[in-house]
Amino acid sequence: MALPVLVNSPSRCLFSFALAAALLSLPAISTAQSAEFSDLAARAAAARDQQNLPLAIDLYTQAEQLNPSWQEGWWYLGILQYTSNQYAGAIDAFSHLLQLVPTAVPAMALRGLCEYETADYENALRDLDQAVAHGAANEPRNEQIIRFHLALLLSHASRFEDALVQYTALAKLKAEAPDLFVAIGLAGMRSNSFPADVASSDREFYQGVGHAGYVFLSGDDEQADQLFSHLFAQYPDRAGIHFCYGYLLFPHDPAMAGDQFQRELAVKPTSETQALLALTLIYEGRFSDALPPAQLAYNSDPNLHIAQVALGRALAETGDISHGADLLNKAIERDPKDLEAHLGLASIYSHTGNREEEARERTICRDLSK
């Protein structure tokens, strides 16, 4: 199934209709008070039905000037302008609607898509993130376009892990499109560029990485392994590919992930890769083995959060409880929701016989893992 393109595609119309249907659950609109308003509203609806978009937009605009609390008018004004690529006007219309009905999730999603088109990436990310959190992607006809744009924005904001969550959902849906592969490749290689910004000379590379990543995310680990092996052979000196594969493997098999991180370090050592290698070893319970890469990562970048956590855990589990606890507590100060750091503290309190603190940390871990 192809992803919808952005301009005047049938998929986009479907998307709009799906959102309109969803909006029917909004509170009843206010009654028009004047005959003029009623006339304008009727003529706007007729123009919309006849696909006369410019006239419909004009009539809805006039009607809203008479009755700015008319929710349905703002909705259609937004939809029609979005469909006509008049994104600034659409954003204004959806904003009015959201002021009247803050829970209008479809309007929030559409405003996010419009903001993306106007390169207002910060607000687009905020709107799409919130819209998905409130169920905007639950509507199958809208899911692909919303998740794809959210993933692009997350990647652009260097939130690559969150982007991969969205790409995983798309892979499970069997969504396919050239830009999707490039986008996954960019996220996997930890580039915050948009697919359109990729140089033509690099496009094949990102497409290849993205394809391998997509196959992995869709669940075919064996084919993905073959594709990544092909990439390793094709680009032996290119940094990031082993990291990408290791990152994908990490939640499933820390040992296999660790092997990829080792190979990445041979191509290009970075503190982040060292820290992730240390974490894979910690996941395997190999705390002594985790200590050297954790120390290297921390030494080269003491502010790197995962390096702090990895070194803190490795130190604590190999006997230097005081220094380890100190690092883990600092990590928690920075990110109170860091599960790994709380797991480390729970272990420390367990080893040292501090039942109350251990129980407190385990409770936090249980809450964080929900």
Next chain:
Amino acid sequence: MSVQSAATCRSSGRRVANLALTSALVGLLCILGLPSLTAQARADQDASPRCGTCHAGVVNSFRTAPMRHAMEPDGANPLLSAHPDLTVTLGAYTYTVQTRNGHSTYSVTDGTETLTLPIHWIFGQHTQTWVLEKDGHFFESLVSYFPRENTLATTPGDQQITPHTLEEAMGRRLPVWESRACFDCHATGVGEKLVTSKITPGLGCEHCHDGSNQHMADAARDNFKTLPPSLKHLDAEQISNFCGKCHRTFDTVMRNRWHGPAFVRFQPYRLALSKCFVGNDPRISCTACHNPHQSLNQSAAFYDSKCLVCHSNTNAQSAAHNVKSCPIAKSNCASCHMPKVELPGGHARFTDHYIRVSKPGESYPE
């Protein structure tokens, strides 16, 4: 509690943060009584030292330990031989496990076509799940055998699967890492890459005692310096982590966000939730109650004695630490404080190792 149930040891969360033991190919010397050994192999074994040469007591007792039988080899399964014709119909598919002349086959049919595969890998000594091999891929059988009801039923964790093809009905295809993790916890000698011809079903000495093969080889030359790392110094938290490599730790369950009664079977995780668990107290470690080299002790009195080490009015140390004794009873502690939990889908129950004051009718505590 029992460790023999393959169906309940598997990771239904699919994401297994599991240890890859980097052991070398386990020596057959460690493993006693393999029925498939040739006479020559036996003669070779007899001529060489084995673990049992020096550690006869523990090797003998380990023969009947559940972990030794975490995986049963093809053709050596008394349970399947005793029940040679097992069948069940689930939805549109009928499953048959047939055993003839010491060999078992697993069949699934939709009434039109039938898929039959040999059972080579029997996971579990009592409750059994089979890992099947087809076209170079591993599949977890979609039905398992449950001895309590002497029946085949859906493998725990697979209840949500609705098969659309005969192959999907046959089993769930395992990713590379999951098949390796399954074999790594149920067999010896898996290493970093699963090669089934190189593994030994069940847990041998080398599985937990890394380096024991080297130790044996050196010992044969009167070199006793290369001893496997001692596990005796581990504290309760470290023992939980060690056993939890297969039985799953608190950390693993938290990282994978596993919730619900299906995960009651992960004892180290549940034990860590207990108010009485603390890592520096050897009286609450896994090995305080369970000797991994022996058969599971089924005596309630045996476990009572473990509880009463701390929870006794006559124990001065308990009084000093303000440890409460039970106002209700002095026996059958586990029946109230470690209630058994039915796994989702039924067919099997597990002892909850979250030790607590459990009230009748309470919901499963996360």
